[in-house]
Amino acid sequence: MSSLDQVTSYSQQPVHDEECERLVIGTLLQRPSLLDENGDILSEDCFYNARLRTLFTAIRKMMEEGRQVDVITLPPYLEKTVKDMTFSVIEIIELTNHMILNDCREKCMYLYELAHRRRLLYAGLRLVNAGISQQEDLEKVLTDLDGTLENIHDTPVSSITTSREALEGLTQNVLDNQDEHKNIFDYSGILCMDERAFLRPQALTVIAAYSGHGKSCLATSITYNCAKEGAPVAYYSLEMSKEELMARAVSPVCDIPTSRILYGKLNKEEMKRFRTACLKLGELPVFFDERATVSADALFLSIRQMVRQKHVHGVVIDYLQILSQNGRPKNQTEESFLGGVIRALKNIAKQMNIWIIVLSQISRNHDSEEPKESYLRGSGQILEGCDNCVLLYRPAKHEGVHYSGANSNVDPRGTAELNICKARNGSDGKRFIIGFDPEHTHFYQLVDIPQLDGGVAFEHTKPASF
Numbered sequence: 001m002s003s004l005d006q007v008t009s010y011s012q013q014p015v016h017d018e019e020c021e022r023l024v025i026g027t028l029l030q031r032p033s034l035l036d037e038n039g040d041i042l043s044e045d046c047f048y049n050a051r052l053r054t055l056f057t058a059i060r061k062m063m064e065e066g067r068q069v070d071v072i073t074l075p076p077y078l079e080k081t082v083k084d085m086t087f088s089v090i091e092i093i094e095l096t097n098h099m100i101l102n103d104c105r106e107k108c109m110y111l112y113e114l115a116h117r118r119r120l121l122y123a124g125l126r127l128v129n130a131g132i133s134q135q136e137d138l139e140k141v142l143t144d145l146d147g148t149l150e151n152i153h154d155t156p157v158s159s160i161t162t163s164r165e166a167l168e169g170l171t172q173n174v175l176d177n178q179d180e181h182k183n184i185f186d187y188s189g190i191l192c193m194d195e196r197a198f199l200r201p202q203a204l205t206v207i208a209a210y211s212g213h214g215k216s217c218l219a220t221s222i223t224y225n226c227a228k229e230g231a232p233v234a235y236y237s238l239e240m241s242k243e244e245l246m247a248r249a250v251s252p253v254c255d256i257p258t259s260r261i262l263y264g265k266l267n268k269e270e271m272k273r274f275r276t277a278c279l280k281l282g283e284l285p286v287f288f289d290e291r292a293t294v295s296a297d298a299l300f301l302s303i304r305q306m307v308r309q310k311h312v313h314g315v316v317i318d319y320l321q322i323l324s325q326n327g328r329p330k331n332q333t334e335e336s337f338l339g340g341v342i343r344a345l346k347n348i349a350k351q352m353n354i355w356i357i358v359l360s361q362i363s364r365n366h367d368s369e370e371p372k373e374s375y376l377r378g379s380g381q382i383l384e385g386c387d388n389c390v391l392l393y394r395p396a397k398h399e400g401v402h403y404s405g406a407n408s409n410v411d412p413r414g415t416a417e418l419n420i421c422k423a424r425n426g427s428d429g430k431r432f433i434i435g436f437d438p439e440h441t442h443f444y445q446l447v448d449i450p451q452l453d454g455g456v457a458f459e460h461t462k463p464a465s466f
Helices: 003-008 018-030 033-038 050-064 074-081 089-095 104-132 138-150 163-178 215-228 242-254 258-263 268-282 296-310 320-327 334-352 379-385
Strands: 204-209 233-237 286-288 314-318 355-361 388-393 415-423 430-437 442-444 448-450 456-458
Touching (some): 018 050, 018 104, 033 050, 033 296, 033 334, 074 089, 204 215, 204 334, 215 233, 215 242, 215 286, 215 355, 233 296, 242 258, 242 268, 242 286, 296 314, 320 334, 334 379
Parallel strands (some): 204 388
Antiparallel strands (some): 388 415, 415 430, 430 442, 448 456
C-alpha cells in the first residue's frame, strides 16, 4: 500500500489542490516535453486525485516508451493498460482546456510540496495510531517513521547508494578502460574533446560559434568520425536538409568541393569518386528525422525513439536557438525557454544513457570579436545546464584578424580555435587549434600547426578524418 493510500484510509482530508493537478495534467497533454524538464520533482505522489494520478502514470510511461502523447494517442493506451478505470475521450479533451501559461515548474514545485505535507500527515497519524493501538510492533513503527522523516525531501525517483556501491561502479569503469575492445566513450576525432571524454554517456555538450564560423561543419565531422568507429548517431538539423548534410560528409572523402556536389556538374572522374564515397558512407550508422525538428516536443519524442529503435549512442542538435523560434510560447522569454530545453535534454541524456551535442548561436553584436561564454544567447541557463561548453572561432572569416594570447602566432588560414570554457571532467579555460578545410567543409586534427612566421608547431597527434 502506498503512503497516499495509507493516508486516505484514516478518513482525514490531506492537503491537495485538484485544480493545480488538472492544470499540470492538461499542460502535459499539450506539451509533454515539460515532463522531461520537471521529471526530477514530478511523481505519482504529487497527484492526490486517483484519476489524475493514473493519467500522469500513463503519460510518463508513454514517454519512456518513446510514444507520442496527445489526446488522440492517450485514450487507446489507457484502454489497453488500465483495468480498474475507464476514461472517455471527452474527459481527456476537457483537461486540455486547463493549461499553465506561465512558469510550469512553479506549479510542479507546489504539487511536490503538497505531496511532502501528505507524507507528514501519514507520519503523524501513524504515531497517533501507535499510541491508541498495539496492533503494530513499536520498533517497526519507530524505524519506519524515522526513515520517513529523514528522507522527507526525497522523491520516489531518487535512490540511495553507499560509497561501497559507488566504488564498485568506479572500479568497473577503470576495468573497462583497460579493455582494448571496450570504449567508455565515443571518439570525436578531435583530440582535446576526446581527452576530456566529451562523448561519454549522459554528457551534454554545447558547441557555440558565430553564424558562419562552421559549427555545423564541426558537428558533421564529429558525427561521421563517431559513425566510422561504429557508434550510431542521430543528427537533427533545424536549418539544413539531410542532402546538404550528406554533401558535407561526402566532400572530403571524394575530394570534391561541397558547393560543386550540391550545385555543379561533375565530370566522369568526379562522378566515379562521388559514387565510391557514397558507397563508403552509406553503410555508416547515421540517422536523420526531419519531421522531428518542428518543435521541442517532437524532437524529444524522436530522440527516445531513436535510442530504442536504432540504438544510437549519441545525438547532435543543430541548432538550439531555432527551437526557440519554432515553439516558444509568446509569454516566455528566450532565455527561460532555452534553459528549459537544456534541462530537458540533460534529463533525456541521463535517462537514455546517451551523449548529446547541442549547437548554439553567439550574439551577432560581437561578430568580429573573439567569442566569450557571456556572448551566448541565453548564456546563463545554457552554461549552468550543460556538462561541457566549447567556443569555436575562425578569425579568418574577417580580414586582418588573428588569434590572441598563446595562439597569436598561429596562421588563421585553414585553422580554427576551440576554447573549452567548461568541462565537467577535465581542465577548462584552455584553447586548442584544429584544422579546417573550407572547400570541403571539414574539420580535422592537425599534426603540424602553421605559424605566421612560416614555421610550424608540432603536435603529437594523427589527423582524424572520415
